[in-house]
Amino acid sequence: MDMISSLLRRPATPSILSLIGVLVFYVIFGGVDLDRLSGAASWVNYAARIGIVALPVALLMISGEIDISIGAMIPAGAMTTAIIAGHYGLPMGVAILGALAIGVVVGLFNGILATRTSVPTLIITLGTLVAMQGIVLAGSKLLTGGASVPLTSPAWAKTIFGDFIFGGSHQVVILWWVVLTAVFWFLAHLSKYGNWIFAMGGDKVSARNAGIPVDLITILLFVGTATSASFVGMCHAILFNSAQVSGGMNDIFNIVVSVVVGGVLLTGGFGSIIGVFVGTITFAIVIKGIDFTAIDRNWANLIIGVMLLAAVAMNETFRKKAMTAVTKKKKG
């Protein structure tokens, strides 16, 4: 009983409940075969794609800010890789650095604007989102004459960034996602920097007064979101041997929804990396797992909408519960 009530106060709990809810729903109403679902690669690949970006976005949201320019950064990373390595035939190492560099530059731009002005970061990154879409489209046309660029990758790049693992159809980005989850978990919950990020989301002025380098951390977090998005784009270009200008807009919503379903408060200051990991899995199962059910796939969006509202409501009640909880002395 005590264990249940303390479990209910953990920030990851709402996301675990959402996952169980979705699975139960799919089994009962969709007749899903859990063995087949767990063996399938489609949803895991998808989870890895959005999950790699969801991790830094979660940290940024915990710090009280948001970045929607990630939607343009995934295609930007892919196009940069394809233009450098495919169109110009330069070494893949240069292309990879180029793709990551464009993420760093846009992240610095967002972060510096966010710390130098009082414009809400939703608006700042909406600006960079649209601007980057323009740059990527016009730039690709200008440099390559088209909106789709093929490339060939050396074996090492394929193995590290864009291959299939376990001899099946699981992509290597899944490993990146799992490793990055561990890194972000360490950063957010074990290192002192995590403490600072939570404090920034709780009360930015107090955090600054406590001597925390609020501006520097904000800038680094923006660099993290933009760079992880360009990284995902780069991996996809290497995997599929081509890059297209389109795509990426849906990712904004999918990533933010995964983070919120993962138990991160929209107002900042509360959340967990484990929760976001589970939230991402839940989201991917809803979107891709629906193909394993008897349910028409158009219903997936309805489920996501319901899940999002339920998550926001749960996050709110869990936050209240966490605050009013009075734990007894016996466990430290």
Added chain:
Amino acid sequence: MSATTPVIELRNVDKSFGPIDVLHEISLKVRAGEVLCLLGDNGAGKSTLIKTLAGVHAPTRGEILVDGEPVTFSGPKDAQNRGIATVHQFGGTYPLMSVGRNFFMGEEPTIGFGPFKIFDRKTANKIAVEEVQKMGITRITDGDRLVGGLSGGERQSLAIARAVYFGARVLILDEPTAALGVKQAAHVLRIVNEAKRRGLAVIFITHQVMHAMTVGDHFAVLIRGAIAADFRKGEKTREEITDLMAGGETMADLEASIEGYMETHDGHAPQMNTAG
């Protein structure tokens, strides 16, 4: 250090925000083991004054001396490192974080080495609970408890305990009793006395004359950013202090002006107009 050297001193400090002059020619001294009560109406500049002392704002003119040495603070952290701990009027704690994490914010104890240093939750919780209990808040026994679940007085005590633990020599409290009930306010006042007994210099801001008179050794009244009165305990009566706090007008004058206003405005009381 001789007993006569103030721990902290301000000499002719001015502070302006662009064209707005908030503080004029402020000179003050606080010695170890002494409580200075800073009094004044809303918008008089009390919070601005203590933010200047806390390194949040740099003075526009004038100098700040610590132990008789002129100093310039590069930021709040610099002031803290010199032993000036401030509990600001708003914020200061993070409701959705635990007691232990709040207590050590920005000063986290870690175990491990290199990039693998991890926050030492056990030690942090243990010390935080011990220190808060020393301040008399015995109801806090679990360092994992979220601060949002504590009462206002418990939160203030946590912030004060933190300042004392990190070796503060000057403790600045901006209206720590403002939102508190009688019992909790009394508790905070006891903590102020405890800090004073330990030899800290305390600057205490309040709107409540009774609270000021309970702990203060020395009083300074700020009116529109200037020091209008500076006196020691016992030199003025409660009524005189109340009048000074109302911005220099006596209560009798205020009452007369309200009556006058009501005569010319069909019996309506004037709108309250508070700044800051």
